[in-house]
Amino acid sequence: MSFEFLKAEIASLAAEINTQPQDKHELQIMLREKLNELKVFGMPAPRDIVELEAALDEELSELPPKL
Numbered sequence: 001m002s003f004e005f006l007k008a009e010i011a012s013l014a015a016e017i018n019t020q021p022q023d024k025h026e027l028q029i030m031l032r033e034k035l036n037e038l039k040v041f042g043m044p045a046p047r048d049i050v051e052l053e054a055a056l057d058e059e060l061s062e063l064p065p066k067l
Helices: 003-019 021-040 047-061
Strands: none
Touching: 003 021, 003 047, 021 047
16 A cells, blocks of 8 residues: 555545544544554654544543443
């Protein structure tokens, strides 16, 4: 998978998080997977995406667990 394609996928996931808030947890998992793929390429993750991931971590940690 090319680096540019991977960046486009990350941007798409970030947009989905804003439009599909009910799926935030699943989208967060997918975002983490894509960020890990960036690391495989030896590329740093974009700061705004890292900040988005941190904000999601914080927001989702405040929610009660689903039963």
